[in-house]
Amino acid sequence: MKRFFYYLKVWWMMSKNSFLGMLTHRVGVFVFTAGKVIRFGFFLAFLYFLLIRTNTLAGYTLQETIFFFLTFNLIDVIAQFFFREVYRFRPLVVSGSFDLVLLKPMSALFRSLMGGADILDLFTIPPLIFAVFYVGSQMSPSQVQVLFYILLVLNGLLIATAFHIAVLSLGIMTLEIDHTVMIYRSLTNLGRLPIDIYQQPLKGFLTYLVPVGIMISLPAKALMGLVSANGVFWSFSLGIIMFTLSLRFWKLALRKYSSASS
Amino acid sequence: MNKYLSVFKISFAQEFAYRASFIMWRVRNVLQIFLVFFLWTTVFANPQTELFGYNRDKIITYIFGIFILRALVMSARTVDISGEISNGDLTNYLLKPLDYFKYWFTRDISSKALNLCFVVVEVFLLSLFLRPSFFLQTDPVKIILFLVSIAFAVVMFFGLLVLANLITFWLPESGWGAQFLFIVIFAEYLSGAVFPLDILPTVIQNILYKLPFPYLLFFPLQVYLGKLSTGMILKGLLFSGLWMTILIFFMNYVWHKGLKRYTAVGR
Numbered sequence: 001m002k003r004f005f006y007y008l009k010v011w012w013m014m015s016k017n018s019f020l021g022m023l024t025h026r027v028g029v030f031v032f033t034a035g036k037v038i039r040f041g042f043f044l045a046f047l048y049f050l051l052i053r054t055n056t057l058a059g060y061t062l063q064e065t066i067f068f069f070l071t072f073n074l075i076d077v078i079a080q081f082f083f084r085e086v087y088r089f090r091p092l093v094v095s096g097s098f099d100l101v102l103l104k105p106m107s108a109l110f111r112s113l114m115g116g117a118d119i120l121d122l123f124t125i126p127p128l129i130f131a132v133f134y135v136g137s138q139m140s141p142s143q144v145q146v147l148f149y150i151l152l153v154l155n156g157l158l159i160a161t162a163f164h165i166a167v168l169s170l171g172i173m174t175l176e177i178d179h180t181v182m183i184y185r186s187l188t189n190l191g192r193l194p195i196d197i198y199q200q201p202l203k204g205f206l207t208y209l210v211p212v213g214i215m216i217s218l219p220a221k222a223l224m225g226l227v228s229a230n231g232v233f234w235s236f237s238l239g240i241i242m243f244t245l246s247l248r249f250w251k252l253a254l255r256k257y258s259s260a261s262s
Numbered sequence: 263m264n265k266y267l268s269v270f271k272i273s274f275a276q277e278f279a280y281r282a283s284f285i286m287w288r289v290r291n292v293l294q295i296f297l298v299f300f301l302w303t304t305v306f307a308n309p310q311t312e313l314f315g316y317n318r319d320k321i322i323t324y325i326f327g328i329f330i331l332r333a334l335v336m337s338a339r340t341v342d343i344s345g346e347i348s349n350g351d352l353t354n355y356l357l358k359p360l361d362y363f364k365y366w367f368t369r370d371i372s373s374k375a376l377n378l379c380f381v382v383v384e385v386f387l388l389s390l391f392l393r394p395s396f397f398l399q400t401d402p403v404k405i406i407l408f409l410v411s412i413a414f415a416v417v418m419f420f421g422l423l424v425l426a427n428l429i430t431f432w433l434p435e436s437g438w439g440a441q442f443l444f445i446v447i448f449a450e451y452l453s454g455a456v457f458p459l460d461i462l463p464t465v466i467q468n469i470l471y472k473l474p475f476p477y478l479l480f481f482p483l484q485v486y487l488g489k490l491s492t493g494m495i496l497k498g499l500l501f502s503g504l505w506m507t508i509l510i511f512f513m514n515y516v517w518h519k520g521l522k523r524y525t526a527v528g529r
Contacts, residue, residue: 028436035443042451049461050305053313058304179286186293193297197304202296 018116058196079160084118090177152219165246169253191216273372333377339369343427344437350528411482421509431520454480477502
């Protein structure tokens with residue numbers, strides 16, 4: 001527990017620094033945040049105008065389709081809020097400055113993964129949670145469905161964590177981060193809509209190999225009462241396996257770190 | 263002219279210097295098409311469906327058309343102008359005997375050429391995988407007007423992109439924000455790259471048609487798909503030409519104003 005508070009304090013300090021850094025270019029921050037909100041609004045408007053004509057998408061109503069989109073945003077934004085440091089990791093490895101991270105009395109993975117929350121995303125999380133709550137409650141879910149939803153969102157975040165750790169590890173081994181993380185984002189973007197719209201073999205790929213379906217679609221389905229307790233169990237098993245494998249991959253990558261340029 | 267030809271060749275070769283980066287960028291583009299392709303395939307699951315003025319073939323053609331036109335219209339190196347202004351590298355160009363805009367336009371053309379080469383291969387491979395059926399325009403007049411609208415779109419996008427970058431003269435640390443808002447968000451969504459604009463209510467469409475964005479991708483594709491009468495096409499080309507002129511004029515105006523503020527910080 002003492003260790004937890006230690007890391008919480010470190011995270012708070014790093015996030016505060018990150019926030020102060022952002023304040024140096026306030027206009028850019030404001031424009032960027034506005035851009036994100038507008039993009040969200042545009043896609044929401046698209047779904048609305050499409051579904052008022054088609055009535056359903058892959059069997060899901062407008063409300064349900066919007067809920068899939070909101071759940072995607074919730075998981076995506078929270079992951080970006082916590083793991084923004086991953087996007088800044090490459091220069092550390094390329095310049096050899098990662099040595100300094102390894103020497104500090106804390107987990108190098110923690111520093112590389114969560115070394116500065118993205119305050120831009122913090123502004124969007126509360127309204128997003130409210131929107132999820134509002135649209136979700138319109139579907140009158142049972143308490144069990146709500147519990148499954150929360151558990152599977154947490155599982156989605158666990159899978160997102162595993163992906164980010166894998167990206168960091170790959171970054172140490174190949175010096176490539178920027179495109180890997182953007183490809184991860186492009187893949188998760190495929191989860192903006194229910195996974196049921198895809199055909200095989202893409203659907204299988206997105207369900208089992210790169211489990212975007214389990215990460216994003218499944219929580220929304222759980223709230224609609226389409227996932228059993230068994231499904232939740234297996235999803236969690238997959239999340240834990242992925243997380244464990246990503247930690248092993250990180251350890252392997254650390255052994256390959258050459259400290260070049262330092 | 264020769265010096266710009268050299269710029270073209272060097273820029274083209276430069277793209278190959280970062281092969282992995284370029285290929286990853288293309289992979290991301292290919293991934294993006296899956297969402298829209300399967301979304302519309304689901305909507306048009308019944309081959310008899312007619313929606314928003316599209317049938318299955320036309321909507322698939324629209325999706326692939328956007329994929330190709332994005333490479334042609336929206337591939338650009340001009341995004342780097344912002345960084346050059348903020349770190350003072352712009353000074354190097356001001357001292358050289360070349361026109362700054364012609365230099366960047368040439369680099370854009372080289373980027374478009376390379377992206378287009380890749381897109382042709384990608385469309386071929388995607389066609390094998392997704393087996394889409396396309397709508398083929400056979401009217402030569404419409405094809406010519408389609409090509410003219412693309413030429414206008416290329417110049418318009420250049421103007422928009424340069425203008426978004428020139429904001430850096432006034433906000434050196436925030437040029438990226440302007441680019442994100444105007445190019446990544448507005449140009450992307452309001453040009454029809456994410457969804458065809460005719461799913462929107464007529465009132466909104468009429469407002470959008472007064473802006474430059476729909477003329478980047480949506481309008482050329484409407485011309486190709488034969489959804490517009492000759493009169494409407496000519497009216498669209500007139501608007502598009504007007505916006506092109508305004509943007510180029512405004513680009514030069516802002517450039518001269520910006521140069522007066524430029525302090526070559528970092529040099």
